[in-house]
Amino acid sequence: MMRGPFHAAITGIGLVTSAGLTTDETWASVLEGRPTASPDPALAGLPVELSCRASEFDGDAALGRRTAWRLDRCTQMAIAAGRAAVVDAGLDPDDWHGPRVGTILGTAFGGIGTWEREHRKLLELGASRISPLTVPMSLTNMMAGRLATDLKARGPSFVTSSACASGATAVGTARELLRSGACDIVLAGGSESSLVHSVVAAFAKAGALSQYKDDPSKASRPFDIERDGFVIAEASAVLVLERPEHARARGARTYAYVSGYGASADAGHETRPDPEGQGAERAVRAALEDADLSPADVTHVNAHGTSTPLNDMAEGRMIRRVLGGHPVTSSVKGVTGHSLGAAGAVEAAITALSLKHQTVPMTAGLTHQDPAVDLDIVAAASRPVAMEAALSNSFGFGGQNAVLVLTRP
Structure with a gap:
């Protein structure tokens, strides 16, 4: 059923x-x-x-x-x-x-x-x-x-x-x-x-x-x-x-819904992500299936985007492969830095606010985008974007991946 x-x-x-x-x-x-x-x-x-x-x-x-x-x-x-x-x-x-x-x-x-x-x-x-x-x-x-x-x-x-x-x-x-x-x-x-x-x-x-x-x-x-x-x-x-x-x-105001969740393990290196983001991809696909959405439904990705050479490359390749080039992508870590175990919660909150305000925050610190990361990454200024569904990606040492799908109420 x-x-x-x-x-x-x-x-x-x-x-x-x-x-x-x-x-x-x-x-x-x-x-x-x-x-x-x-x-x-x-x-x-x-x-x-x-x-x-x-x-x-x-x-x-x-x-x-x-x-x-x-x-x-x-x-x-x-x-x-x-x-x-x-x-x-x-x-x-x-x-x-x-x-x-x-x-x-x-x-x-x-x-x-x-x-x-x-x-x-x-x-x-x-x-x-x-x-x-x-x-x-x-x-x-x-x-x-x-x-x-x-x-x-x-x-x-x-x-x-x-x-x-x-x-x-x-x-x-x-x-x-x-x-x-x-x-x-x-x-x-x-x-x-x-x-x-x-x-x-x-x-x-x-x-x-x-x-x-x-x-x-x-x-x-x-x-x-x-x-x-x-x-x-x-x-x-x-x-x-x-x-x-x-x-x-109780007549509560709702910022956004958490409509999907996916988790996976790279089962590989203890600190390096899979170069192609295969474990992260499994988490993204599981979250989308849980939310009953397709990749085409995702308008915005709040990336894990740590500013490390290996993570950003692997995540960028994965987003492009799974979602194509259309989602508007950003990382808040240019502003907040990387708060480790709190980062996924901070970024879920920012993603909910993005949906509420229909605005994707800029990626601070991004001056010259890596040409190997072929994505529409918001830089220079935050961007108004009409969106119904967004992803919030989080990846950790041990190859542990967690992806949330948030949707507009």
């Missing part, structure tokens, strides 16, 4: 990024193509000192010092984004039925900032100086657990971790909880704050980070012929997803 596509309604968005501490601020920065990469004093002395840090975010101010001091920064950001998303959706945790509300968040490193800080204490000051909160602050699952506690969401609560696909994996998984009937509402997204010496030094040693020092604003340049690596970032994004009938019953 054939079943039609399931549309999960996005009714609320909360963003905390280097481009802004609110959804409106981040969207405005992305539309204007304002790069946020800059020298990071906390990374001074490392081979790469650039980051896209959400430097204006203050956990004490956002959550209150009594709450914030018990939480790793990635969890602080997740709660701030989650609270904002719930307000944006017009929901009140005091009124909803908590057992029917889930919290699914993605991350790559979780509370590694706390872990590195406390490990330094252990080495320099001894075991007696370690915080008793080290484990609950560092555990990867805690951002979902603490968000659930903060918002009285007593349904399924866990973290997905598929490297840089984690946020998109969380959104796709949340949609499945809604489709199964297990939840009426799911708070889905991702959070990452891993701008610490061990992570940055390791990425630099692996050759993954941009070495462009002359002008930090040009360091993150997706699909540019001179791209040389990504700029590491921190961010959090939470989407309120609802069963469509639940959203309609």
